[in-house]
Amino acid sequence: MTAATAPLLDVRDLRVRFDTPHGEVLAVDGVSWVLSAGETLGIIGESGSGKSVGVEAIMGLIKSPPGHVSGEILFEGRDILTISERQRRALRGEELAMVFQDAMSALNPSLTVGSQVSEVYRLRRHCSQQDARNKAVELMDRVRIPSARTRLNNYPHEFSGGMCQRVMIATALALEPRILIADEPTTALDVTVQRQIMALLSDLQREMGMALVLITHDLGVVAEAVDRAMVMYAGTIVEAGNVEVLFDNPSHPYTQGLLQSMPRIDARGDRLYAIGGAPPAAGRLPPGCAFHPRCERRVAECASVRPVLLPISDIQRSACHLTGTGNAK
């Protein structure tokens, strides 16, 4: 979990833009980050911040056209944006896998759960029907689906939301990937089930030694699960760092605002702090710092010069004109 090991994934200046009837939209605008083997990284952001589009680009799920991905995505030093689609496909599942928010709709409603979990063994490992089913049962046991063998013949609609998410996790982990990307894996779930799924992910991560990228808008989930986190706003990273520092000593006004605006189960006040306005619409980013129209501490520079993500200590980086000068505190 330290920087001593070489990064498993090295994302450099990643940009994703889409051609739309209303012009070009830059969904991810120059994002760089690294992920070491076995590490847990959190990506925090509101809807439209580019947090999902960014990882979809890493997975190779952006359709082109209308999407255009540029920059570098180095997996073990090799740029996966320059390899063939065939090589890319081989990487998916084997090295990189992803689970999505809405497991119910990510599964095929007309196929049994068993056939969906065992499919990957038949296609990728060329297992016989019977072997693939046995492996599917093992996998479903591993994600703690009770009486896995009998439930193999059930359809997704016969599973609860939490159980569907377990099935999704099982299919993602079938080939023992090195990196699991989980995009809002617990957002649609009740708090008690959320707790079960997060515990499951963390156990599996430890057992299999894989790295986990957790994307969520829920600051509580991030605080409890990750080592490092990045905060995204309007397609860029505005702050990144060690999770303790980020929560105890946030530097960027947006991070500070997000943390303050959360209603807390452990403290009660009269009024919630609220960040004014709303995130900018895609394709209509303000000049300078994208957050400046909502920022209470903006200075003249913020409206014209775009701030760069710079280190403010060895465990924290921030993209704000005020950081480092002491004004942002």
Added chain:
Amino acid sequence: MQSDDPILEVRALSKSYGLTKSGPFRRGERRLQAVKDVSFSLAAGQTIGLVGESGCGKSSLARSILRLDEPTSGEIQYKGTDILALKSNEMRKLRRHIQVIFQDPYSSLDPRFTVRRILQEPWRVFPEIVPPAGREARVAELLRLVGLNPSDADRYPHQFSGGQRQRIGIARALALEPEVIICDEPVSALDVSVQAQVVNLLMDLQQEFGLAYLFIAHDLSVVHHISDRVMVMYLGEVVEEGATDQIFNAPRHPYTVALLSAVPVPVPRLRDREVIVLEGEVPNPIAPPSGCPFHPRCPQVQDLCKTTPPPQVRDGTSMARCHFAGKLDFVAHLKHLATAQTR
């Protein structure tokens, strides 16, 4: 703002749905008990929070109160009027006093109507509330009240963000000058930074007009913030009810404790605290467990719980449906709430 006279009184309300006996999917006569023996009273200016996992009956209870679904038994009084005895045209008249704000601001506004039309629509049913000559001015006033611009009246819902749409939904609920608003997950679909704005707006409006809220949410932090009293539902029953501080600081039902324990806290150094991870999921409401409905998942389960439904154990103004209410010690599981409070 809060008065002691209840505006809305619900007594022993139950709602069960019959499952089809005939037809291609026939499975014999079975009933689903969605709401079971729920009682509470709501006063002007008061907020009662209603929490529980999906399928616990929160929304069925709301629908029953509005008679969108006819309750199976029980009593609902609005300012002394027995709602369940009203004929459908009388009920329609009464609904102006009890309005609803829905979860999804995308599907609850008609996409073909301008905001003006959306806000004026309720006055077609209740023309006496605002005379035609005053409607334009009233629309502008409502928009200002919810933090929008009077010039927004000519725009369509798709031209607004999620938070702004929820403001339109709130303005529409206010158009009929209700006394009670049922808020069904009103901020669940909103982003964190926008959620706070809408919660503040709801609290400001309550202050100004003395509104009573039944605030339904699965997010305990929001409920904690906004509610005076809280009801916790499990499998159609209210398993614990009490003042917000009592529920969050000294809960007496193991299910409430488990819910509180499960909520992630945005304090990284508290992550290694002892957390109750409930086994399994909410049981099938068509075949509820015997005895206490929570017993198959309860960490404190005893033999008695498996056979005998627990009584309502009262203590002051709070109630818990647990054989061992007040006899269990949950301090270890709630320590983190106390430590964080002093930070």
